[in-house]
Amino acid sequence: MSNKSYRKEKLQFRLYNFKKNWRLFYNSKYGKVGFYIVLIFVVLALISPLIIQHSDSLIYTAPEGEFTVADRQLSSKLPVIVSGISASSSSADGVYLVYTASASGIYGVDVCNGTFYHLDQSRTPVNNITAITAESLISGVHTYVIANTSGNILIGETTWSSGIEGHGTPTMQVTKIPMNNVTGLFTSGFTDHSLMASYTIEYDSAYYAYPDYPVYIYIISHNTTGYYLNQYYMYNLLHGTNGAEHSIKLPYNVKPTNYEFDAAGFSSSAEVFVSQGNHLLGYTTTGKLETNITLKQNINMIYIPSAYKTSNNSYNRVFVQGNTSIYSINTFNDSESMIFNTANRITTVSSTGGSTGYPSYVLVGVSNKTMYILDKPNSVLRTMSLPININRIDVFSDNFLLDNDTGAYIFLPADHMATGSYVWSLSFKNGSSPLFFANPLSGGRESFAISHGDNISIYSTAGKDLNPLPPTLTPVGGNSILPLGTTAHGNDAWSQFIGSFLTDIEIGITVGIGILLISLAIGMLIGYFAGIVSAGFETLSLAIYLIPSLPLLIVVAAIVGPSLTGIILVLTLLSWPFAAFTLIGIVRSLKNRAFVDSAKVSGAGTFQILKNHMLKNVTPILVYLTAINIGGAVAAVSTLQVLGIAPLTVPTWGGMLDGFYSDAFALALAPWWFMPPIIAITLFILAFIFLSRGMDNVVNPRIGGRR
Structure with missing residues (x-):
């Protein structure tokens, strides 16, 4: 017979044996189920x-915008519809009373308990409201509310029954000043005492004739001759003198739409800015x-x-928003420069404080749901897409x-500027412009x-962490889908779960093959040979086998560290004794068979006998043991990770369960996070147990023959 025909017949014989063994395996219901589970996992x-x-x-x-919402601290229901909101405080602790306007006057809401007070009993409809803090150099700090009504300006001073702000019941003494044809109202006062207390105020006596109330009230009025900027001392208004200190006719016959007071340290550099059309006017x-x-x-x-x-500095500037451009104007020399330009309509502009020079960040909102963050003129640090x-x-x-002026809000803290990610969003139907304040309750x-x-409604800017999020296709921020929700740390549970399939299969197969090679070598050596070396290996194997496996695994894994390679080596080097002892018994049994003696008589060497006779006969049991070891390796890694001993830097099912051992309640709280890896680990282990049961039909002649 030629070598070619011999190899062909040998291949056909092996193929016949494979088909025969496959039929025996596939006839097992366990083996069939295990095979298809493993196939799905692969x-x-x-x-x-x-x-x-x-x-x-x-x-x-x-x-953060996906899993954080605004944390509501308080909600107060009033007996009337309210519009507009303002607050100020004479206390360094923060604001105790939030003011709002209504058709029946001014209301105040206690930020600590939600109690509302009808402060202005005159039942006068109030159009808008501004709360300010005025520091009296004679009688201390006072809180005033300035409101525009039909034909009147109201100035209300808030006092508390205990004499201490925030304690007792607030009341308001209201002074009503007749004022017609009012187009706009603003003041030079601070809206927050904490802001006032953080700066050194100069109060130049040449420009503040009444230091007891160094606050201006500005009224923009109109008549048939044009528009006027009227400046009043609040002291005069409160003491019966209603005449304006200055009444300036604005030079253009265009309705003023924007106005700001630049205190500049309340010095001679203080300036009032008013816009008329494309003209910017500044008055001392x-x-x-x-x-x-x-x-x-x-x-x-x-x-x-x-x-x-x-503060009064040479770098002070005013930012002016045009339709498509932002201009910067130095308040000392009126030099003008364009710092941003876009093809889309600009909707708003803001910035950080600028306490040391040019603001660290300038924010520009644009009409196409986009915001630009500038870190210097004409330099866009980040472009944000917004909902x-x-x-x-x-x-x-x-x-x-x-x-957006209709009740939708987004919070962006200063430390998120570099990443351009917001923390949370909030939506109300017909919500007002928001009011920031320092909350004494927190x-x-x-x-x-x-x-x-x-x-x-009062909310904390810190936000409320919703993690772990349940599965959703429309999370809070609306930017991504989360089929399995999130973990407690905000990780995407779907990505961790799916990414774990490849890692766990790699761990199982690598450890299974490693155990196979070590146990085969030792099983052949100890089982076939006799002598001191063989006895020494057998004693070592027995010693490792008798040590409790889990404590030994925990100790060695803690020493090796949390690396993937280290864990694989530990599992491989500590898990081979069972398979080795199984092979030792089989090899010793085969060694005494007649076909081995026949091979020796025919002149076959030791290597040929081990290769051609021993290995062929132990191959089915090797497959059986490897199937068990693959499932056992994944179970061992998962156990170590549940105990927090082997935190790996790659995704695994066990890693998803890290911390579950110390907080079993989390399983009930977030089953979408824990159940998928638990089910995957269980099915993976069962699949290889079923595979090994199926291999019984091949390995065990009695079962195979009976089937």
Whole structure:
């Protein structure tokens, strides 16, 4: 017979044996189920790179806007529909009373308990409201509410029954000043005592004739001859003198739409800015026209960073928003420069405080749900895509609240500027512009208030963490889908789960093959040979086998460390004795068979006998043992990770259960996070147990023959 025919017949014989063994295996219901479970796991492992959302699932956390919502601290229902909201405080602890306007006067809401007070009993409809803090150099700090009504200006001073703000019952003494044809109202007062206390105020006596009430009230009025800027001392208004200190006719017959007071340390540099069309006008507190700049675009907003309002520096500037451009105007020399330009309509502008020079960040909202963050003129640090168009940006301690004027809000803290990710979003029907304030209930930390309908709601800017999130296709931020929700740390559970298929299968197969090689070598050596070396290996194997496996595994794994390679080596080097002893018994039994003696007589060497006779006869049992070891390896790794001993840097099912041992309640709290890996580990182990049961039909002649 030629070599070619011999190899062909040998191949046919092996193929025949394989088909025969496969039929025996497939006839087992256990083997069939185990095979298809393993097949599904392998397919998922192979396609996991295509269906996983985030390959860095251990590091990746969903943006805070996906799992954080505004944390409501208080809600107060009033007996009337309210509009507008304001607050100020004479206490360094923060704001105790939030003011709002209504058709029946001014209401106040206690931020500590939600109690509301009808402060203005005159039942006068109030159109808008401004609360300020005025520091009297004679009688201390006072809180005033200034409101515009039909034909009157109201100035209300708030006092508390105990004499200490926030304690007792608040009341308001209201002074009503007749004032017709009012187009706009604003003041030079601070809206927050904490802001006033953080700066050194100069109060130049040449420009403040009444230091007991160094606050101006500005009224923009109109008549048939044009528009006027009227400056009043609040002291005069409160003491019966209603005449304006200055009444300045504005030079253009265009309705003023924007106005800001630049205190500049309350010195001679203090200036009032008013826009008329594309003209920016600036007047000193003595009525002198200091600035008159004509821009190429109509002015839609005037913005002055908070530090510029309270300090007198050469770098102070005013930011002016046009339709498609932002201009920067130096308040000392009126030099003008364009710092941003876009093809889309600009809706708003804001910035950080600018206490040391140019603001660290300038925020520009654009009409296509986009916001640009500038770190210097004409330099865009970050472009943010937002779920809403923003028309207003409020700032407090360099934290920003974006809103669209219809009740949708987004919070962006200063430390998120570099990443351009917001923390949370909030939506109300017909919500007012938000009001930032220092909340004494939370130790002076910032909160914000919103009026909506007949309610005042107060929220913490810190937000409330919703993790672990349940499965959802529409998370809070709306930027991604979460088929299995999130973990407690905000990780995408789907990505971790799918990414674990390949890792766990690799661990199981690598450990299974490693155990196979070690146990085969030792089983052949000890089982076939006799002598001191063989006895020594057998004693060592027995010693390792008799040591409790889990404690030994925990100790060695803790020493090796949390690396994937280290864990695989530990499992391999500590898990081979059982398979080795099984093979030793089989090899010793085969050694005494007649076919081995025949091979020796025919001149076969030891290596030929081990290869051609021993190995062929132990191959089915090797497959059986390897199936058990693959499932056992995954179970061992999962056990170590549940105990927190082997935190790996790659996704595994056991890693998803890390911490479950110390917080079993989490299983009931977030089953979408824990159940998928638990089910996967269980099915994986059962699949290989079923495979080994199926291999019984092949390995055990009695079962195979009977079937």
